Amino acid sequence: MKVSLVWHSPSPERVIAVAMRRCYSTKPIEEIQAELDQKGEEYWRYLLMRALQDKSLDVIEHYCLELLLEGMEKNDVSHVAMAFPFAKFMMLNEKDWLLSMNARTLIEMWRDVRFKPFAASIVEELKGRGVGLLFNSVAFGA
Template structure:
């Protein structure tokens, strides 16, 4: 299943909100007066200055919500490590997966024998899930449970046979500062390929609605030196071109 990312909601006029909040820190005026004086031109100028100074706390005032599909449980295990965020993920306890979708790595797709082994394994996982959920449901019904209660209890244990490749859906909300941190870590060439693809697509979409704010968002090497030390990919120029052109 292909990766699908959609920016479904965000703070209206995010760059204007940030500029107003940041200007308040340095002004004797009230927020109404500050907002009235904000034009598109001076908002952009102020945001560029703010970003160059590394003054990040004002950018926490705006948030972005993404609907994400076609990703693996392996990816979401990494994604939820970004703790200043909100996550709502499709539940395997409440949703019976009669035929689960799965993500196949490109390295496996490129090798016919490896792909065959992979798909056969996925099919065996589905068969095991079906047999376990049916067996456990029958057991619970015989013990006096209703059909719906028995099925829920059965699938919450049967799901243990599903692999990391199992496709999932998730809604994610992050404030802009958390997003910046997410991009620094997950757009890096050393990030795992699937979450790097997700981060790159998310970056493309937020740049459309807040181009000044996210102008230099991406891996840490975009604005400075690589932070990976000996583990560096050694491709700073290529990475800078890639992400500045998004």
């Protein structure tokens, strides 16, 4: 099976940091974003680690992914779709699919031994594309 990234939330770690700061700040979004930009990636890493430690995975749902899966059997798609109802598949032909999901689901797949190889193939594609490198490193040690 081949995984190709079609689209992702722009600057995913910053998006997660924005969602996290939204919970604790009364400021307008532009001020939160400016603060996050000023504090930089190390602070985003800190927030991400806090979210994972506290199991506040809701903030990670804003990191969305659109993927092309080529050569995936219908049965395998059914298994993933049944286990992860927030993963949405669109059939393109017998073996090719569009998959829409968020990074929370990716973490949950990674933590489930049955689906870790599938999650790992997505993480590998993200890594190859240089997408969410900070996220990959904190969430998957990849």
